[in-house]
Amino acid sequence: MSRKTPGEWLLSQNSNFSRNGVSCPTQRPCKTIAVSSGKGGVGKTSVAIKLSKLLVERGEKVLLIDCDYNLSNTAVKLGFPLESKFYDLLQSKIEFDEAIHKDGNFHLLSACNGNVDLFEKDLGLENLIIDIISAHNEDYDSIILDCPAGLTKEVCTLSGYCDYRFVVITPDKSSITDSYSLIKVLGQRFGVREHHLIFNKISNEKQYERLTKTFLETASLYLDCRLNVLGAIPFFRQNVDLFDRELLKVAGSKIHNSFNNVIDRFTEENIGTSANSFPIFQRGLDSGLGQKQDVQSL
Ligand SMILES: Nc1ncnc2c1ncn2[C@@H]1O[C@H](COP(=O)(O)OP(=O)(O)OP(=O)(O)O)[C@@H](O)[C@H]1O
Numbered sequence: 001m002s003r004k005t006p007g008e009w010l011l012s013q014n015s016n017f018s019r020n021g022v023s024c025p026t027q028r029p030c031k032t033i034a035v036s037s038g039k040g041g042v043g044k045t046s047v048a049i050k051l052s053k054l055l056v057e058r059g060e061k062v063l064l065i066d067c068d069y070n071l072s073n074t075a076v077k078l079g080f081p082l083e084s085k086f087y088d089l090l091q092s093k094i095e096f097d098e099a100i101h102k103d104g105n106f107h108l109l110s111a112c113n114g115n116v117d118l119f120e121k122d123l124g125l126e127n128l129i130i131d132i133i134s135a136h137n138e139d140y141d142s143i144i145l146d147c148p149a150g151l152t153k154e155v156c157t158l159s160g161y162c163d164y165r166f167v168v169i170t171p172d173k174s175s176i177t178d179s180y181s182l183i184k185v186l187g188q189r190f191g192v193r194e195h196h197l198i199f200n201k202i203s204n205e206k207q208y209e210r211l212t213k214t215f216l217e218t219a220s221l222y223l224d225c226r227l228n229v230l231g232a233i234p235f236f237r238q239n240v241d242l243f244d245r246e247l248l249k250v251a252g253s254k255i256h257n258s259f260n261n262v263i264d265r266f267t268e269e270n271i272g273t274s275a276n277s278f279p280i281f282q283r284g285l286d287s288g289l290g291q292k293q294d295v296q297s298l
Pocket residue numbers: 037039040041042043044045046047068073147148149200201202233234235236237240243244
């Protein structure tokens with residue numbers, strides 16, 4: 001292992017970081033997106049799954065990597081077999097191709113669930129994921145990382161390595177605080193200063209406006225970073241199993257339309273400005289289709 005600090009190592013791994021701390025989208029054809037949040041249970045896995053599926057619907061070939069190595073949830077949410085081959089891949093017993101579950105152009109590298117051997121080893125798994133991305137980025141249009149909760153070196157390294165970081169935020173104060181902390185550490189420790197925000201479990205448009213305003217105002221005061229708001233996903237009030245089923249529906253629901261809007265926004269050019277002057281745009285939550293409108297210019 002190199003003696004570099006995590007920050008130095010990260011910068012040395014990714015030639016696309018400029019030294020002034022602004023990360024730039026890479027030239028490589030495959031875009032890599034880390035979905036993270038700091039706080040647990042805010043919807044990272046749901047967002048990562050739905051975005052992956054929608055990108056496939058739009059004609060992309062997508063690899064979703066479950067980076068929650070020992071509390072993997074992607075396969076169970078997708079209704080895929082739970083026999084993860086991640087640990088075998090880790091031990092080089094099988095090839096990458098044997099380790100992934102394929103559903104057309106959607107490929108999943110699932111991870112383990114309570115593997116005791118994995119738990120006891122400190123394997124620097126973020127390096128393995130980065131190796132996988134480097135080895136396979138030419139095979140995919142997008143590689144999406146479903147990151148675990150927490151503000152760890154692992155999450156920061158993966159987030160920093162990716163071209164884009166989608167930070168999922170819910171209206172509760174702890175989620176706002178934790179995502180702020182994640183963005184702060186990524187900026188100050190890793191020189192990563194651009195993020196895309198997805199507000200999840202939103203009850204109404206007013207709440208969304210209040211949340212984006214509070215978050216962006218605070219960020220503009222204390223963080224030197226560029227934040228792009230991708231939109232809101234409504235809070236689905238029925239039971240949890242129904243949400244998971246709703247998430248996998250191919251069309252028609254409010255949830256589906258909201259995610260489509262998020263991707264539309266992401267693919268639009270010049271979607272944001274620096275956190276010091278940030279016009280925020282949103283699409284109507286209720287229509288799910290909505291038209292572009294200025295919510296505020298601070
Ligand atoms: N918009 C939503 N409306 C209602 N329920 C939601 C919504 N988004 C996610 N959930 C539910 O919230 C729970 C947490 O979601 P998910 O597993 O995607 O979060 P996570 O951030 O990946 O969690 P973890 O930190 O444990 O990995 C799940 O039960 C999921 O069904």
